[in-house]
Amino acid sequence: MANKHESMHIDPYEKTWIIVSLAMLIVFFGAITVAGLSFGVRVPDPVARVNPNDLAASGTFAEPGLKEVAPKRYEAYIVAQTWSFTPREIEVPAGSIVKFYVTSKDVQHGFKLQNTNVNMQIVPGQVSSLSVKFDEPGEYDFICTEYCGLGHAAMYGKVIVTP
Amino acid sequence: MSKEQLPDNGNETFEHPKGAAVILAIFLLLIIILWGSVYLIMLSRGVTFYG
Amino acid sequence: MTANVYQLTAKEKRFIGWHFIVAVAALSIGSLFGPFQAMEHAGWDFYEKFLNPLFHSYYEGLTLHGVLNALIWTTFFITGFITFLVIYGLKRPLRYPKLNQLGFWLMVIGLVIAAVPILLNQASVLYTFYPPMKASPAFYIGVTLVVVGSWIEGYGFYLTYYQWRKENLRTRTPLITFMGLITMVMWQIATLGAAAELLVDLIPWSLGLRAGLDPQLDRTYFWWTGHPLVYFWLLPAYISWYTFLPRQAGGKLFSDSLARFSFWLFLLLSVPVGFHHQYVDPGVPSGWKMVHSLLTYSVFFPSMLTAFTVVASLENAGRARGGKGLLGWLAKLPWNDPSVAAQLLAGILFFFGGIGGLVNASYNINLVVHNTSWVPGHFHLTVSTGVTLTFMGILYWMVPYLTGKELWCKKCAVVQVWLWFIGMTIFSNAMHVVGLLGAPRRTPLGQAPYIPEEWAGHLLRVGIGGVILLISVYLFVAVMIGSVLTKKKLSTEVEPPVAESLLDPQTTPSWLDRWVPWLVGAAILLIIAYGPQLVYQISTAQFTSPGFRVW
Ligand code: HEM
Numbered sequence A: 001m002a003n004k005h006e007s008m009h010i011d012p013y014e015k016t017w018i019i020v021s022l023a024m025l026i027v028f029f030g031a032i033t034v035a036g037l038s039f040g041v042r043v044p045d046p047v048a049r050v051n052p053n054d055l056a057a058s059g060t061f062a063e064p065g066l067k068e069v070a071p072k073r074y075e076a077y078i079v080a081q082t083w084s085f086t087p088r089e090i091e092v093p094a095g096s097i098v099k100f101y102v103t104s105k106d107v108q109h110g111f112k113l114q115n116t117n118v119n120m121q122i123v124p125g126q127v128s129s130l131s132v133k134f135d136e137p138g139e140y141d142f143i144c145t146e147y148c149g150l151g152h153a154a155m156y157g158k159v160i161v162t163p
Numbered sequence B: 001m002s003k004e005q006l007p008d009n010g011n012e013t014f015e016h017p018k019g020a021a022v023i024l025a026i027f028l029l030l031i032i033i034l035w036g037s038v039y040l041i042m043l044s045r046g047v048t049f050y051g
Numbered sequence C: 001m002t003a004n005v006y007q008l009t010a011k012e013k014r015f016i017g018w019h020f021i022v023a024v025a026a027l028s029i030g031s032l033f034g035p036f037q038a039m040e041h042a043g044w045d046f047y048e049k050f051l052n053p054l055f056h057s058y059y060e061g062l063t064l065h066g067v068l069n070a071l072i073w074t075t076f077f078i079t080g081f082i083t084f085l086v087i088y089g090l091k092r093p094l095r096y097p098k099l100n101q102l103g104f105w106l107m108v109i110g111l112v113i114a115a116v117p118i119l120l121n122q123a124s125v126l127y128t129f130y131p132p133m134k135a136s137p138a139f140y141i142g143v144t145l146v147v148v149g150s151w152i153e154g155y156g157f158y159l160t161y162y163q164w165r166k167e168n169l170r171t172r173t174p175l176i177t178f179m180g181l182i183t184m185v186m187w188q189i190a191t192l193g194a195a196a197e198l199l200v201d202l203i204p205w206s207l208g209l210r211a212g213l214d215p216q217l218d219r220t221y222f223w224w225t226g227h228p229l230v231y232f233w234l235l236p237a238y239i240s241w242y243t244f245l246p247r248q249a250g251g252k253l254f255s256d257s258l259a260r261f262s263f264w265l266f267l268l269l270s271v272p273v274g275f276h277h278q279y280v281d282p283g284v285p286s287g288w289k290m291v292h293s294l295l296t297y298s299v300f301f302p303s304m305l306t307a308f309t310v311v312a313s314l315e316n317a318g319r320a321r322g323g324k325g326l327l328g329w330l331a332k333l334p335w336n337d338p339s340v341a342a343q344l345l346a347g348i349l350f351f352f353g354g355i356g357g358l359v360n361a362s363y364n365i366n367l368v369v370h371n372t373s374w375v376p377g378h379f380h381l382t383v384s385t386g387v388t389l390t391f392m393g394i395l396y397w398m399v400p401y402l403t404g405k406e407l408w409c410k411k412c413a414v415v416q417v418w419l420w421f422i423g424m425t426i427f428s429n430a431m432h433v434v435g436l437l438g439a440p441r442r443t444p445l446g447q448a449p450y451i452p453e454e455w456a457g458h459l460l461r462v463g464i465g466g467v468i469l470l471i472s473v474y475l476f477v478a479v480m481i482g483s484v485l486t487k488k489k490l491s492t493e494v495e496p497p498v499a500e501s502l503l504d505p506q507t508t509p510s511w512l513d514r515w516v517p518w519l520v521g522a523a524i525l526l527i528i529a530y531g532p533q534l535v536y537q538i539s540t541a542q543f544t545s546p547g548f549r550v551w
């Protein structure tokens, strides 16, 4: 070792800064964990695999559309392809909970339902799924948020929530 | 004004970075406000999971 | 860092200079499209009217913009800059200059091979080239060569360092060299993901040797590289803020050991965080997303350290120049030096970029911003300002150093820097806001049928920012060209402004100058963070996606 005295000198102000910024990060992380686990603002989890070349064989995506599974509870099966969603429009009454299942026939797409937290990457071979509760009547656009070719900017659909 | 002698640079006086502390405190406040407001936007847009 | 100043030979200077010439050339073409994209958002579409026969679509332009700016401008600048940090820091020539030249020329060849298909509209797949969009094989091969060339330059640095180390057993690695080497090592770990994606999947597939791919698996490979890529851009800017800026401002580096410590943390934590780009992917379990979120929060911490050390070093400089009071030293900093002004303004906007980054990294909050224009809003504060404006600032002293000639039109340079700051502030703020309202990224919004009226004002600001930035970019290019062509020789050679540390670096603990434990730590973290998911995703892969050409 060199004969000089080794030390990691930390200024007291810097020490305070380190502690305060660590504390902030811990609080933030706690807040997102609570929002995820207790409130239910979650990110997608794997739900199923499909063959993008043969969605008809996958059963659920053979006929995309809305299925009522219980009163005011729906499942929406949506297929993304260049450059549209099938179905393009779905209609549910206010107060409904809809669970979306979205997959792609070709390239990657996006699925962002405006003014909600539903925002998913759509990857061929995979099924993306999140739920939403529609309290307010109105129209909610779902738009493609991943570049998917020349017609990408025009790729969108609508959820119509009736009173 | 507190001055501290550093071990190996005996001939240099050293001041605590007070100004830096102020700037970083403002920065911290901005992080909390801006991050917090997007967090609130998230909460206002509802839940994505129903058991 | 005392009397014994190693002078780079003319040949070494020219070699480094060529890196910067390619970098600036890439920026001058790549950044042409940024303003066009911004103006398109505001409703001023130049694509149909002016660009069309030469450039085929918004997306071809966006591919050029992403590839030339984010991949080429950065990689060429950074390899050139590290070459300087190694030679000047170790005070010795490269051990095998031919090896470094080979690396450089491979990068140039790769660039040309990738650029041709993009310009022919055969590779409008954007700089993330997600399959199953299928570009011409030349695009993937060219990108691979650029990466391999940068690796080879890296080997040249390691061998030079190894030789120095053998002869200087007890000396601390000079800080600038140490930081440059960490950046390169991090890059080589980081690019393993893209290497797997390109070599195993994309190249054979685009050549017709493989029928199908699993796009989810390729996203995982890509983001293994994609996140640390941003640290590859950022660390050289940090190097300049830690070790050059304090001296340029007239002060000293506040803490040598904390600077080293934060760089080790970057080496450890930059890579095992890639799932934070895949929070909304269908094929990654949410638990693993949470793990990467936690690790991303951890890598935020060394940036907080950096913020303190850099601001404190600047305060030290401002006070040395007679600054009084709590904040009076700020005004005393040499704002009329374009290199200093560039870095200070870059740092200010980077603060806000960091805040946005923390938002993006926050797991479920990502649902609000993912693939909205918030994201380009964010990274135009980080890579396109924090990094790019800092690199411009470095060139403002480096080019006179390399050429021995004056910076042409220093005033223009100061104006350029401020225009960038103002333009980016307007542009990026508007992008963030309209993204929160739901505007998608990678989309010519002027054509989109679902744009509500209330976005118009923000989109207009996007366009205005773009126009200001257009002026700034070409003012920068003009200063660069002017400085190379000018005949005005400098009377005294530029001395590279390497800051001394307030404390003697020999007092920095020796555990901060040992590679093996940190490299082992990085490997362990990677295995923990990525191992299980990689094994799972590879073993359950379904190679069902053929290629598509959709542009
Ligand atoms: C000259 C000023 C610049 C302007 C006005 C500008 C503008 C833009 C705009 C409007 C977009 C979004 C396009 C879209 O999502 O549809 C964009 C994307 C992007 N920009 Fe810039 N930019 C500039 C400079 C830069 C620089 C210097 C860099 C990097 C060093 C950069 C890197 C990127 C990247 C990586 C993307 C994303 C491309 C993608 O989504 O594939 N930009 N830029």
Ligand SMILES: [Cu+2]
Pocket: A080, A081, A082, A083, A108, A109, A110, A144, A145, A146, A147, A148, A152, A155
């Ligand atoms: Cu799409």
Ligand SMILES: [Cu+2]
Pocket: C226, C227, C228, C230, C276, C277
């Ligand atoms: Cu990232």
